[in-house]
Amino acid sequence: MKKHLLFLFISIYSFSFAQTGIIKGKVYNSINNDPIPFASVGITSINVAATTDLDGNYELKNLEPGLYNLSVSYVGFRKKNIFEIQVNNFTPTVLNIPLEEQIDSLQVIEVTASPFNKTEESPVSMRTIGSSEIDRNPGGNRDISKVIQSLPGVSSTASFRNDIIIRGGAPNENRFYLDGIEVPNINHFATQGASGGPVGLINVNFIREVDFYSGAFPANRGNTLSSVFDFKQKDGNSEKLVTTATLGSSDLGLTLDGPIGKKATFIASARRSYLGWLFKILELPFLPIYNDAQFKAKIRFNDKNEISFIGLGAIDDFKLNLDANKTEEQKYILGYLPVTTQWNYTVGANYKHFFEKSYLTVVVSRNHLNNRAYKYRNNDESDPNNKILDYISQEIENKFRIEDTYRNKGFKVNVGAGFENVTYTNSTFNKITTPAGQVLIDFDSKLNFNKFSLFGQVSKGLFNERLILSLGVRSDMADYSAQMLNPLEQLSPRFSLALNITDALSFNFNVGRYYQLPAYTVLGYRDSTNTLINKQNSVKYITNDHIVAGFEYNTKVNTKFTVEGFYKMYDRYPFSLRDSISLANLGGDFGVIGNEPVTSITKGRSYGLEFMIQQKLYKGFYGIIAYTLVTSQFQDKKGDYIASAWDNGNIVSLTFGKKFKRNWELGAKWRYLGGSPYTPVDAQASSIKTVWDINGRGLVDYDRLNTERLAPYHQLDMRVDKKFFFKKWSLNIYLDIQNVYRSKSEQPPLLLLDRDANGDPQTDPSNPAAYKTKFVDNYSTVSLQTLGIIIEF
Numbered sequence: 001m002k003k004h005l006l007f008l009f010i011s012i013y014s015f016s017f018a019q020t021g022i023i024k025g026k027v028y029n030s031i032n033n034d035p036i037p038f039a040s041v042g043i044t045s046i047n048v049a050a051t052t053d054l055d056g057n058y059e060l061k062n063l064e065p066g067l068y069n070l071s072v073s074y075v076g077f078r079k080k081n082i083f084e085i086q087v088n089n090f091t092p093t094v095l096n097i098p099l100e101e102q103i104d105s106l107q108v109i110e111v112t113a114s115p116f117n118k119t120e121e122s123p124v125s126m127r128t129i130g131s132s133e134i135d136r137n138p139g140g141n142r143d144i145s146k147v148i149q150s151l152p153g154v155s156s157t158a159s160f161r162n163d164i165i166i167r168g169g170a171p172n173e174n175r176f177y178l179d180g181i182e183v184p185n186i187n188h189f190a191t192q193g194a195s196g197g198p199v200g201l202i203n204v205n206f207i208r209e210v211d212f213y214s215g216a217f218p219a220n221r222g223n224t225l226s227s228v229f230d231f232k233q234k235d236g237n238s239e240k241l242v243t244t245a246t247l248g249s250s251d252l253g254l255t256l257d258g259p260i261g262k263k264a265t266f267i268a269s270a271r272r273s274y275l276g277w278l279f280k281i282l283e284l285p286f287l288p289i290y291n292d293a294q295f296k297a298k299i300r301f302n303d304k305n306e307i308s309f310i311g312l313g314a315i316d317d318f319k320l321n322l323d324a325n326k327t328e329e330q331k332y333i334l335g336y337l338p339v340t341t342q343w344n345y346t347v348g349a350n351y352k353h354f355f356e357k358s359y360l361t362v363v364v365s366r367n368h369l370n371n372r373a374y375k376y377r378n379n380d381e382s383d384p385n386n387k388i389l390d391y392i393s394q395e396i397e398n399k400f401r402i403e404d405t406y407r408n409k410g411f412k413v414n415v416g417a418g419f420e421n422v423t424y425t426n427s428t429f430n431k432i433t434t435p436a437g438q439v440l441i442d443f444d445s446k447l448n449f450n451k452f453s454l455f456g457q458v459s460k461g462l463f464n465e466r467l468i469l470s471l472g473v474r475s476d477m478a479d480y481s482a483q484m485l486n487p488l489e490q491l492s493p494r495f496s497l498a499l500n501i502t503d504a505l506s507f508n509f510n511v512g513r514y515y516q517l518p519a520y521t522v523l524g525y526r527d528s529t530n531t532l533i534n535k536q537n538s539v540k541y542i543t544n545d546h547i548v549a550g551f552e553y554n555t556k557v558n559t560k561f562t563v564e565g566f567y568k569m570y571d572r573y574p575f576s577l578r579d580s581i582s583l584a585n586l587g588g589d590f591g592v593i594g595n596e597p598v599t600s601i602t603k604g605r606s607y608g609l610e611f612m613i614q615q616k617l618y619k620g621f622y623g624i625i626a627y628t629l630v631t632s633q634f635q636d637k638k639g640d641y642i643a644s645a646w647d648n649g650n651i652v653s654l655t656f657g658k659k660f661k662r663n664w665e666l667g668a669k670w671r672y673l674g675g676s677p678y679t680p681v682d683a684q685a686s687s688i689k690t691v692w693d694i695n696g697r698g699l700v701d702y703d704r705l706n707t708e709r710l711a712p713y714h715q716l717d718m719r720v721d722k723k724f725f726f727k728k729w730s731l732n733i734y735l736d737i738q739n740v741y742r743s744k745s746e747q748p749p750l751l752l753l754d755r756d757a758n759g760d761p762q763t764d765p766s767n768p769a770a771y772k773t774k775f776v777d778n779y780s781t782v783s784l785q786t787l788g789i790i791i792e793f
Helices: 002-016 131-136 144-150 275-281 328-336 689-695
Strands: 021-029 040-043 048-051 057-063 066-073 080-087 097-099 126-130 174-178 181-183 207-213 227-233 242-247 251-260 264-273 286-302 305-320 339-354 358-376 387-408 411-434 437-462 467-478 491-500 505-516 542-554 559-576 598-618 621-635 641-643 649-659 664-673 713-725 730-738 745-753 767-771 773-780 784-792
Touching: 021 066, 021 080, 040 057, 048 057, 066 097, 066 598, 080 097, 080 131, 080 598, 126 131, 126 144, 131 144, 131 207, 144 207, 144 649, 181 339, 181 358, 275 286, 328 745, 411 689, 437 689, 598 641, 689 767, 713 745
Parallel strands: 021 097, 174 227
Antiparallel strands: 021 057, 040 048, 040 066, 066 080, 126 207, 174 181, 207 227, 242 251, 242 784, 251 264, 264 286, 286 305, 305 339, 339 358, 358 387, 387 411, 411 437, 437 467, 467 491, 491 505, 505 542, 542 559, 559 598, 598 621, 621 641, 621 649, 649 664, 664 713, 713 730, 730 784, 745 773
């Protein structure tokens, strides 16, 4: 039997490497979509090359299955490097490649192009992440929110959440685009009013690459303060139907990818989690269940007209496991966690028409969020008097954007406009307690208003593109209030400069002012008289001024060195009138942010230094070394600058990988995160019986805002992949281990009820009106091992 198994395994190896693959596609002008004949397309590592024909088509044959770096060039266009293209032997890899004309294309002498993506508008603070980098990232579980933690400027919470914290900014300061269509959130179980959640929503099987901006935002991307994620999806396979089945750390998924006739392609997927089943076996007190679906269809009517349709949706249920009620930690969690049901979707279309020297983009979309949460005292729903929380809210946006991108005589110009119609509803019944006493929030709100935007950006290369300048301006408006409707109030200029000191070394700079509308939870909040109290309080757009400068050095072996300094100055951040804190400190937990009276008075600042060495795949090696020194501060109720909840200080990330023969791959990621500040709870006020019976946990003492700090945290993640390529299918088996050496992650200590032998809470002997409580250290040393399987056929 052993001999038969050994023979089968050897046969699999030999058979899987006996086949060859193909990379084919079209090289075309990114502005007018015209084919580029006689362009050079090559794989330098194995000296395989081809020249495009009169229609811009190319084909690279006889390739062993694996990953390849592609280099594409033609006179008058910027050389383009595409890293880590996956080649199978059961279907050709179709890769259509747009080339950008050089801004100063009339000059004969050419500046050597960087192997890394860099745009005129954003020469600094922009990085491109390929699908292979997302797929194999150790500890990333194919989730972009975790993968970007390898990059400089990116912090995270030392927990299981996916909060995106960029350069000391709050998790609600990020924007996401999918093929140019804005998506409000990319996580399941999203925190309304922020952007975090525990599990990623976007299926990595769709992603071609992601442009990640931590500053220097182009003018056609607005309503953001800290980052922009521009996801570029793959087109469906034009050759044949391909099916991908995945078993990951938390879900099962199926993706279909193929042609629809001669002019159209599609890609569609569905995923369902098995966490609820797993958590029930582990006797955890909560049962998260999520489902999502995603699709893209693209139609090329002809060489000058094309349209893409996209869709992304999720249904998330967060239930309580009332049978897991034995330990004091289980009782504590069951005591305050609400039952939550959330669903959301985004659908949209992106139409492009190509002219001789420009292309027109028209985008229409609709997104809808429905968020429901409720909580009863002791989880007893039979008595209406036990109701503590009953919350249901909807956010609906209908969007339209039109823009034109034009190149001529060394200029690149982008101009456009946008319109959004917003409907927001909120029905809130919430009993809360504060040190001042019990408060009942009970209102119904419906809000409808419109948003408008105008933007333009001009870029020009000078001195044979040794110097590239870009000037942009944007204005965002809303008829929510007269002040918000004034375009001069939200005038957002920006300027970028890239100076190529040598072919390898450049100095890059950006300065800009950016605006973001406060969350709809803020705008739609009503007081007891049914008044939009925050409108009456003259809530305003939040302002953030950025200054970023740095140097970049590129080598001939796909290595990049960067150092960047940044300074961000916030103004008009919403300030909670109930808790007397800036909302900039919130967003790193489940629930809702901003459903309260506020005023736009808070200032803040965030500044620091970033250093990165990035090695793209070269001779089997790849890696990133990233270091960030960041300070994040916001004003407290006295107007003094104090550390914000995102003030991590030192952040280090080391990511390395090696591809071995026979398609083995080993990767490792080590992260160090400086301790973040937190606000302690008021044990005395929390232990009052009427207070605890409502809150179920400790009251945060905002008089001591962020006066405590967690211990620094570090973690090692590792991943091993083995890929098999067969004649008609492929198999990828991977082992991913998070927190290999079980590092201890400190969280704020828990305030628990002191219970007797029967599990009943005890009364404080010194105060009959209070429970007896105790603090318990809160650490996590969980090491998560995942055996994943990806089958493609």
